Amino acid sequence: MRHLSATQVARLVNLDPAARPYYRVLADGIRALVMDGQIPVHVRMPAERHLAQTLKVSRTTVTSAYDLLRERGFLDSRQGSGSWTALPDPATAPDNPWLSAGADNLLQLHCAAPTAPSALQRAMTEAVEDLPRYGMGIGYDPLGLPALRERIAARYTARGVATRPEQIVVTTGSQHAIQLVLGRLIGAGDPVMVESPTYPHAIGVARQRGARIVPVGISHEGWQPDLVATAMRQSAARLVYLMPDFQNPTGALMDEATRAAVTGAARRADTMLLIDETWSELALDEVPRTAPMAAFDTDNRVVSIGSASKLWWGGLRIGWIRTTAALARALATHRAVVDIASPVLEQLVVARLFDRLEETRAERRRALRASRDALVSGLREHLPEWTFTVPRGGGVLWVRLNGEAATPLADAAAGHGVRLAPGPWFGLEGTLEGYLRLPFTLPPQTVTEAVTRIRAARDHGPLTTPPPADPVIAMV
Known part of the structure; x- marks a missing residue:
């Protein structure tokens, strides 16, 4: 396996010593180099101790940077074998801004659209x-x-x-x-x-x-x-x-x-x-x-x-x-x-x-299962009175509310930064007001955060004036 020395990484990253917080700046710099192809994937990175000595920072700083890269999927590690660069599964990467909020800066839980696969x-x-x-x-x-x-x-x-x-x-x-x-x-x-x-x-x-x-x-x-x-x-x-x-x-x-x-x-x-x-x-x-x-x-x-x-x-x-x-x-x-x-x-x-096809199906299954499980767990923890059947496939959960009306709830949720798809969108003549469609096509972290905002919207009403719904993609 190819490897990079601490000196080579320090030269490639070329950080301002005064940048703060330094561990995050270091992690972002390495991530950017991997994304730009300047540091190839599957290259062994220098040991934390060596990189800390070269950069003249504490080992804790480099350890925190490596931990953040592992969390984001840009670093794999195995005890006794070191750490090497990687690319995250695009369907589960939590730090991709396109996965978390749309143009109106809301979590897009009204749109059941997965992100692009690695293939x-x-x-x-x-x-x-x-x-x-x-x-x-x-x-x-x-x-x-x-x-x-x-x-x-x-x-x-x-x-x-x-x-x-x-x-x-x-x-x-x-x-x-x-x-x-x-x-x-x-x-x-x-x-x-x-x-x-x-x-x-x-x-x-x-x-x-x-x-x-x-x-x-x-x-x-x-x-x-x-x-x-x-x-x-x-x-x-x-x-x-x-x-x-x-x-x-x-x-x-x-x-x-x-x-x-x-x-x-x-x-x-x-x-x-x-x-x-x-x-x-x-x-x-x-x-x-x-x-x-x-x-x-x-x-x-x-x-x-x-x-x-x-x-x-x-x-x-x-x-x-x-x-x-x-x-x-x-x-x-x-x-x-x-x-x-x-x-x-x-x-x-x-x-x-x-x-x-089979490669992508396996990737999709892995990502959608993780997000489905996060959505189900979040709803059972924060909104246990809502009922649903866990689907064995697809990308959405059809949730029956507990006496709430879906349209006003969706309006309130937008004020908490999450866009929802109320049940009447999926029926005729104003029916299905007692339902929400919740997709699990976004990463687990985003889905979990969305559930907490929905709970807050239900309990407290909108925090801010919600932006208008986007009629173009409102029902994908």
Whole structure:
């Protein structure tokens, strides 16, 4: 293993001897050098005693700096082996300002968006190297790059649904996928059935299309097939939007018997099923193996959509649609009035990330479990009267309040520096006021701090005038 001497580290850091507190300045200097690549990862650092002598400070000062670097994930140590530089798991790094507060300086507990995984940087580098090969063409491919469609199709096949690349349309995120499908299949006045609660942006797209929205209630226990089938039949639903894998916001996972029953009910009612699989790769505990809804489809009425946003990173803005080859071509033609095609570079990045899918799933599971456990522990300690079911996957907790109204509580919490998503965002006509959706996609330290602020907001009201909610990302 490579190593650095105390003299080399002192020269690289080059600190002002008068800087205070010196241990923190030293830790920040070493961290910055690691982040800039001037000190490589997996390089052995000098012993604390040697570095203290070289810097002419106490050993306690260097020990404190090393402790802070270990806490932040930039230093690994083993007794008898010394310490060496490292990079933190990006999903658990507590000192990243982008993880703690948004532009309004509030903890963003209204947005269920994980940060980028460690594989992203390497995938981006490789994608840039791939890019020149695509520069000879016009850059527009309404169906999506073949390299990415091949990987998406292969993943569906591996999950138990034989899929060809020509059945895939690459979109600019899952929201775009919902918009394309409803734009092609739904007209003004058509009944569209949605879960209640559900993903709010799906409701928004249906409303934009002038659809008549038909809710069907679900809970932590999930879906009742007879109620879904009855609502489908009685409403003559043209399309049903469902999220069977760690449903947003309840976290429910649909079992295979229910998947088969709902698909059969759609067949009898001549209803299309739009299946949102955004969270499908993020089981956090051991769960029964469930085939995708498309595995139960015998007459091409299941349209599946997926996204890179939760498994990898929302900033990539890449999603996809799986359907028949004929409908895929029709959707690609239909999108010409929207965006023509998705960006080439981002598609290449996601193609590379598919090659590291299991690596990223393991990283996500580790980070989300830690944050989920911190959220659950914090709620049980500070707000024990609130009730919830711990989800076995996904990234959100659906919490039933104890007589409080969610919207006023969210307003008060903003005055304590935390942005919340009240239950009515996820329902229709002002329902679900007794619920909050709390994501666990931020680091455990941030989640724990947010819970203490929520408790203070509930008990004492707002400390300051809360800033207005951001309607753009308020319901991700």
